[in-house]
């Protein structure tokens with residue numbers, strides 16, 4: 212129809228019908244929205260009587276409160292107000308449940324773990340940023356992979372690895388000493404962004420222990436891998452995670468996001484409003500994957516040149532490559548891991564083992580900086596041993612009682628992974644509450660770790676001495692849930708703890724840590740890991756009388 216011609220009866224009819232269809236669709240959408248987001252949760256849901264925060268926003272539910280608040284603090288406040296089982300609202304009236312009690316955790320993570328895997332959207336995000344491996348699979352596949360990986364994390368293997376921590380640790384001590392020495396007034400110390408240093412040292416340690424690969428991020432902080440991780444971590448925020456979940460929900464997006472085509476055409480993402488920052492994500496992931504593939508290639512060729520070289524035996528990847536070779540030698544038709552699957556394992560260890568430990572270390576330094584007495588006690592414990600041997604072995608580190616209290620307490624109060632999620636595969640009762648199939652369950656690790664019912668009135672305070680006299684209600688598996696429990700529990704727990712101890716041992720023997728300025732407060736990011744948003748500036752001074 213031209214703009215000047217008058218409409219014919221046929222035109223008017225089809226226009227009317229077109230409008231009718233639009234109105235009908237809009238009416239249906241409004242009905243679905245009002246039913247799903249307002250009426251169902253309020254009047255029909257089997258969860259409507261479970262206590263929880265009042266429903267104020269049918270569109271976004273409690274989403275804004277969660278992403279704008281400090282990591283897991285809204286959950287902790289809800290548990291105080293409503294008890295150990297809480298109903299929360301997701302977007303569009305999606306109900307979520309949260310459980311804190313040992314009985315519920317036992318059922319979800321141990322007894323019925325196969326019925327409570329990580330939700331698909333969480334696996335999609337983890338797969339993209341941390342590889343398709345232990346973090347994304349479950350059931351029989353998970354059991355098999357875990358069985359193959361377990362020997363690499365055995366105590367004898369970790370004992371053999373401890374020595375590998377010390378080259379990077381000594382490098383860091385030297386760098387920090389030089390930085391302080393370079394100040395106009397060295398005795399006043401220097402303000403150092405400790406999270407950045409902890410990120411570099413844990414990257415160097417994981418590359419060395421897991422892959423026998425030297426990154427030396429400490430002396431070369433702008434190396435490709437460190438920069439790519441920095442780019443990735445910059446994107447870690449609640450709103451970005453929500454956007455990523457929405458993008459990956461589009462059919463085909465998961466496969467596309469890791470493809471070469473996407474990498475070559477990543478500029479397209481850069482041009483799209485709202486998601487333009489994900490150009491950086493595709494870039495970083497491509498770089499990390501390429502370096503992981505290089506590490507694997509080197510490993511495979513190393514092992515074929517020197518299959519009996521005992522020095523290569525200790526790192527995790529050598530064990531896996533050797534196990535694959537043995538399987539293939541025994542039966543060439545065996546269903547052995549492909550190179551791509553192996554690269555994903557490299558990626559998982561890089562992602563899961565690096566930033567978590569860096570956050571754990573940074574928060575421990577922060578807590579010690581704010582508790583000079585605990586710090587002094589720790590220095591008193593480590594200094595004589597440091598004097599005798601600055602490279603203590605696994606057993607010596609394990610035997611240091613106050614160091615153990617400090618690390619346990621820090622991981623309890625400020626857990627690097629503040630919460631996790633599970634999804635119910637079938638309808639079932641947990642702690643007497645019907646959990647309908649498909650319900651996403653929030654496990655508020657930080658709230659569980661500081662639950663007053665278990666830990667007493669001072670549960671939220673950093674008090675390492677509590678580990679010398681544990682409360683009666685303490686449950687060794689479910690009261691300190693920083694590494695979760697059951698078949699999906701963190702495989703790197705013992706390694707992370709011993710690495711944290713080795714780093715703290717040397718830092719506390721050489722330096723004193725204090726807040727960077729009066730009134731400094733902590734800024735834990737609300738994302739997958741609880742990294743300090745401001746990179747944790749602390750005033751660092753040399754311990755007087757030290758060489």
Ligand code: HEM
Pocket residue numbers: 329345346357421559560563564565567568571626627628631632693694695698699700701702703704706707708
């Ligand atoms: C302080 C440091 C660490 C903390 C707080 C931590 C915490 C966690 C948590 C909470 C989970 C469970 C996630 C979930 O199921 O939702 C997990 C899983 C995992 N972590 Fe760690 N982690 C740390 C260090 C490490 C290290 C050093 C490695 C490896 C070198 C590692 C490798 C893994 C892997 C592979 C999984 C998946 C386990 C499975 O599902 O079978 N983590 N970690």
